[in-house]
Amino acid sequence: MTANSESATPATSDESAIAEQPTRLATRRTLWILSALVLFWAVEILILQQLTTFPEAAIPTGRVVKDAARRLLLNVAACTVIVCLLRGWALRASFVIGLIATNLLFVYASYFGSPLSWPVLSSQWREGLAVSDHGMSLINWNVFAIGLLALAIKIGLANAVRRGPLPRRTNLKWASIAATTYVALAVSLAVVHKPIRRIHMGTPEYIYGYVVAWTAEAISFDNETLLKEALAKAEAKSDVLTNIEQPLNLADKVAIIQVESLDFDAIESTVDGEPVMPFLQDLQQLSMRYSVKPFHNTGSSEADFSMLTTATPNGRVNPFQIYGFPYDQALPWLAKQQGYAPFAFHGNTGEFFHRRKAYDQMGFEKLYFTEELKPLEVAGEWDEELLDFSAELLAKASEPTLHFVITITSHGPFNKLKESERELYTKPSSPHEHYLNSMRYVDHALESYIDQLPEDTTVVIYGDHQSNIHGYGESETHRDHVPWLIYQKGNDLSKQQNSLASGLALSGNLSQLDMVCYLRDRLAETPLSDDRIAAMKSNPRTTLK
Missing domain, CATH: 3.40.720.10 (Alkaline Phosphatase, subunit A)
Incomplete structure (x- = not known):
């Protein structure tokens, strides 16, 4: 009796390990696909930032690489938060919103020769809507086509993900870690390393990326600050x-x-x-x-x-x-x-x-x-x-x-x-x-x-x-x-x-x-x-x- 029991125990463990193996493989596969989705999206945003915010003034190559690396880290953290928190149609809707934003930012940058800033976006959106027909006529259809291709790739990666192997708690854990990393990077960059008032070459959008730049501009550029800058510029004759x-x-x-x-x-x-x-x-x-x-x-x-x-x-x-x-x-x-x-x-x-x-x-x-x-x-x-x-x-x-x-x-x-x-x-x-x-x-x-x-x-x-x-x-x-x-x-x-x-x-x-x-x-x-x-x-x- 005892011998039979002892001989049955290893068989049960083996069966359990075999049963768990597909789950582990599925989890590993899901993590790889999610990582690919996050990295692809982060690089896509980096390219958008580089093409719509790069200043005319010559910047040393080493600094360009450093600026891009910082923005890429911020992008990876932000995309991780979104991918971990959103599911199904909500995640795909965020991809579509990204496509619309990409074309808006490209149109603005090509027309004005500078990136869209928070002061302009927040105070002139009514004027922008009034001339939206002109904005539509300025869409770069090559950019739009590339954006559609990127959208298709992201949706394909999202469709390949099986949410089952990753518990909700795990998603929240990684989202929290990524969000904390994003905030820490943003604060260290915009508050300690390169405060907005110390930017003399390039724009906040180039240095920080759009979201951090817009947040810094919303905090920094009140009417009193803008008036002071306007009066200083008005002195030039x-x-x-x-x-x-x-x-x-x-x-x-x-x-x-x-x-x-x-x-x-x-x-x-x-x-x-x-x-x-x-x-x-x-x-x-x-x-x-x-x-x-x-x-x-x-x-x-x-x-x-x-x-x-x-x-x-x-x-x-x-x-x-x-x-x-x-x-x-x-x-x-x-x-x-x-x-x-x-x-x-x-x-x-x-x-x-x-x-x-x-x-x-x-x-x-x-x-x-x-x-x-x-x-x-x-x-x-x-x-x-x-x-x-x-x-x-x-x-x-x-x-x-x-x-x-x-x-x-x-x-x-x-x-x-x-x-x-x-x-x-x-x-x-x-x-x-x-x-x-x-x-x-x-x-x-x-x-x-x-x-x-x-x-x-x-x-x-x-x-x-x-x-x-x-x-x-x-x-x-x-x-x-x-x-x-x-x-x-x-x-x-x-x-x-x-x-x-x-x-x-x-x-x-x-x-x-x-x-x-x-x-x-x-x-x-x-x-x-x-x-x-x-x-x-x-x-x-x-x-x-």
Whole structure:
């Protein structure tokens, strides 16, 4: 009896070991697949970070490797947490969200030349939604296709995982370890090793990766901090052109036109030998003309901010959203001091980019946004109507007047034109065909506008930022630059442009700050006419100089 019992015991142990072997193999297989999924996802995110945040400034190779290694560790920890906690449809939904985020970040980085930051995301998402159709037109379909392939691989790996061999407690254990590791790495990096205020080369998104960077930015960049940075940047001024160009009398009627998405090369482009913008092509021969690098880190508002304040935008967030910035010395204020009545026109709402609140503080006599234009039956979204309205008021004005006009019809995705207005391509099928049609429309609108203006009116025309449409011209000598034209009706200003002969004007080395400082200096030094002296005497808010 005892012998039989003793002989049966080893057999039972062997059977138990054999029974457990498939479970161990399944567990090992699951761990390998989960590890592959985590590593694949972490590397995918690393590539996204590298391509959308890498700074233009040269960084030593050793530092690039170290920065990438730190981000990869953070990515592995974050992906481990997600993979351990989420199951089934929730995990696959996170993959899809990742695909959407990837394309959003690629579009933003390629359009603005900088990574999407938390200040922009949190404060300008409404403006982003308003132009989402343009964002869709900017999707890089090669990136999208690669993203779909990566999505398929991740879903395939997730489908191959059998959750049974791993108890819920084990998943929670590894998720806790990974989360603790992530927080420890993030704190050591963003608080101890490289605090956000000590980043001088690259961006927080490059140094930390997006999630840690956005968290650090949310904590660090309150309005007080942004205001301090904005005031420091606003101190920079330029006299580059003022010291070179001859004196320029702006006369009693001035129009400043900020044209949406006007590239420098668009003016010189042709389609089947026909100029895209024949009017501006001729006009620039009678104008002072420049190739200028615009401000475009957070949106179009940087262009009119710099024009109206003669300052460099802060570069982190829409400048008009920084509360407390002083506008009492803005261009409209100076215009009043010089005897002009300043007016602003834009075919969008005053709430867009928070322009109304800022413009109200600058000294404009009147603002014409959509809210003011609609009751007057002016469709401001169409440049021809907006410019005709400005021309009518400018021609009728009995006192010296300055108009600041922002156009909008040529905003991306450049598909707003009616069929009858598509001159160059009646059935456009590509972004550059839509863009060139829009530029032809703008050219007609500007020609009609200037035809209606009184003689001697000074007209400043400049692009707010580059279009991000490439490949439509024979050459792209001035890629990512916008034109600046200073024209005076009835006069040939090109004859007095010293910077053109020296090569500076078209060198591409001039910035928006160089231009706005020059224009402000010319406005301040324009001799007073009898009409402006009379206007200043009758306006108690101006000071006769």
